[in-house]
Amino acid sequence: MTDTQEFETFMRNYQDMVFSTAMRLLANQAEAEDITQDVFLKAYERFGDLRESKTAGGWLKTVATNLSLNHLSRYRSRWSFFSDLLGKNREEGEEAEIEFPASDNVEENLARSERRELVEQALQALPTAQRVPLVLFHIEGLQYDEIAAKLGVSMGKVKTDIFRAREALRRKLRLTLGDEYLAGAV
């Protein structure tokens, strides 16, 4: 098997994971494709080391995350300003962007795959300042301090943005949290 063929197999194995990481951080298919391409071009330059490496997946994920965050800070509005200046408006303004079934209990009415599709849509509709820390925390498994360091913001801001993001998802998806939460919320 030639190097190129071997790299093709390598890319087939990891491209979905890399694309998912970029897509969930950027919420934009074209940008996520560009980032995925950049990640694999970097991987090709280091393919000699990565080919046999057991941590290749982790390396790819880290590079995908870092490139996506660089992309966000470089090519989009400075997102640290987002939640301070526009956060509330966007949070409220984007509520109506996705059409969810009017049913009170979404979980009962939707099949599992449809449910995931809705979660995906709701996630991608979140403002960047909320989506990014939320994805880093829940999907990438980073801690608050690690997220704050990566994004160059305070830990308090990270916690607030994640909390707002969870609240937005709760409203959009009508998450069932149990009686204890509902009692507290009233």
Added chain:
Amino acid sequence: MNENENPLLEAAVDRELKALPILRAPQALLPRVMAVIERRAVSPWYRRAWQTWPLPLQVVSMLVLLAAFAGLCFGSWQLVHAPLVASATSEASGWFRMLNTALSTLGVLANALALAFRSLGPLVLFGIMMALLLGYATCVGFVTLYVRLVFARR
């Protein structure tokens, strides 16, 4: 409990997000990346990223860069101590002295103007501002009239 913490909500969101499947990359992505790799492979070494250059070229380029840097440092040091540069520097400092004098004169004039304005009193200042505004409005009016008359005939 912190106002930003809600364990039940956190657990529910965590459950929902962890259940999300991996998204499928578009089918066109692999051929696209391979095409870029092929294009880069056939391009000459000097058009590729430095990391991908052959090792001897990397070593040579590094040595050349180091030599250029050393040459630049040495050249700068020589230049600073050259008599021609010393005379040019003193000439330049003379220019800067003149500039400094001009700036301080302007500063004194500005201070004098500020003092004069302060001694005029608010009513006179208001009158001056109104006169300026009136003058501006008159100019705008005349220009508008002129434009209307000239272009109305065409």
